[in-house]
Amino acid sequence: MTQTGIPFIFMRGGTSRGPYFNRADLPGDRETLAEVLMAAIGAGHAINIDGIGGGVAVTTKVAMLSPSEDNWADVDYFFAQVSVADRLVDFKPTCGNILAGVGPAAIEMGLITPTGDETEVKIRAVNTGARVVARVQTPGGVLRYDGDTEIAGVPGAAAPISLSFMGVVGSSTGAFLPTGHLRDTFDGIEVTCMDVAMPMVIARAGDFGLTGYETVEELDANRDFFARMEAVRLKAGAAMGMGDVSQSVTPKFGLLAPAREGGTICTRYFMPWTTHPSMAVTGSQCLASCALTPGTVADGLLERPIKGPANVVLEHASGTIEVLVDFDLTDRFTLNSAGLLRTARKLADGHLYVPASVMKGH
Template identity: 35%
Template sequence: MSTGEQDTVRCVLMRGGTSKGLYFHESDLPEPGPVRDRLLKRLMGTPDVLQIDGLGGSRPITSKVAIVAPSTRDDADVDYTFAQIAINHDDIGYTGNCGNISSGVGPFAIDEGLVPAVDGSTEVRIHNTNTGKILHARVPVTGGRAKVDGEFVLPGVPGTGAEILMDWSKTVGAKTGKLLPTGRVVDIIEMADGRHIDATICDAGNPAVWVRASDFGLTGSELSQEINDNATLIEQVRELRGKAAVLAGLCTEWNAVDRDSPGIPLAGFVAPPADHLTLNDSAVAGQDMDLRCRLLFLNRLHESIAGTGSICLAAASRVPGSVVASVAETREEGTLLIGHPSGITPVWVETAPAGTTPSVHFELLGFSRTARRLMDATAYYPRSILIER
């Protein structure tokens, strides 16, 4: 629809897990390419640190897009493309997936009639086009719509909601084709200051590089201001991430990682379990977790734990000799309990022995999330944005 100097596009504003983004039918958008990219960035209000002239929330976890369409694959119901839109840079990235936004794809597909609803529980097979991998979402349904009310508590989200079960076991090697992209359980990364850092580079859900918090002078209980305002630490994380990206084959020059591979690998500091405070100033007990994690995404501390990051962390925790395994204290078989800035989140992980490195096969690798449709929207954008400059 045209209104004066502006055109419109339909979208759904939706919370998926601890993220929030715009969900689109692929058929409502231009073909993939520069025109679509300009449109999505303009709708979000990028580039601008406040995203004041768009629908973004000025944080990486609220500047996300899901594009959904019926799948042409026999093993999937819908195709889903994830886009991470930068905030104060004129960039959009498709290099990885988002676990939290993924948890909203099943409810979106059911409510939009892309998948037949089965009251009780509907399984949605999701083909993520960014990685070529298949996710399985078990969505609670009532009255032909995705259920919202429930008793599941997701740290980082107020209240309770209906539990959506996500199985990511088929996303091992999501981007690089291997759980351990370098073939090594531990890589030694030499930093510019001469330090040699033990790192486990792992690829499940999304690639990530895991290091001990203590190797960077951290406790593992830091909150946003302590990390985001530490310019020296952020530069060290950029270097770590860049050198891990080169080792994993994600870019060729480590100091170009923010340009060539801005979203991946994720970078995470891990530490043994301990009592600490959350962002809401609530106390969490070390005895209730298996380890602490502080995950950085787009060079900022994630306020909880990214869905794909939790999948990768759980996978790495089961690799003998990994940096993650060295700090984790598993309390319950089949589960990894992750302490993060918003609380404690469980990840389901069931393994069987494998004959080749890394000597582990994942029979279940998943998590539970909640999701909620917030708004059916007609989004406006200046028609001039689609004109090639």
């Protein structure tokens, strides 16, 4: 036999997609694991022709699940971002959209037993240590995918999955403001460096000569902007204590502009070398926190609520996403929790095949 089959579930989670594995079915060491995931996705080719990736960063994501080693949680969720055209795997970040599929996938894998009409799944995001409570629809003890909940960036409707994020402040860098400042300037661009669910570098679109309302295609075609943005991101990453981030997808980058469709603020999110077609769940929490914090680059772009909880509506490239933020401004901005509503759908299951030589006898 020249190939090895690995059990998997292929799922859409939020506005992302990828294989969900049982961690026990994969190699334990990171180097071999990275080779297996690159083979599965088909990394190193623009359209991932030799794997199941979809040729864009939101379709080359991987979730690996296992019974939790944390007494609080039910399931450990280990995430990997596999590159499209490069042979790279980044284990540093997490993904909130893929996380939306963790509850259903854990039930499908038998890691979780449904408990009535709604099943609560406590999830530990291994990459960042964040704790998340997912509530999955299981009427009569049966996992349900159909429903009437719609999210921007996904056609049709599906069953709602509510996500409550806790302990996400400083999840990657250990600090809400990793540089210690509400604002920093790199290459003449003023930014806010913030770590809430995802470490981010956030700037005003106007400071790059943009409106903030550009389409994904318009932004991706603007390579001068990407070159300037990447230069700022690299310097900001170092200032955030993250070292050389040239080969890492974190920190992510975000742009802000005044809302124009009735939302709270307009945003664009980058992955970071392409424009996100909609919005990352983790990024939405960081952008919402930046919008609510006095003194950040969001000043003057919105009318801030003075007390929480607040429903922050982020306008993005394909619609809106709502983040329910429980916060306090008594002394300074303090995030208690952030909640979002997502959907997920099982697309396929079975075995995903990789060359036997890649598994190295696992």
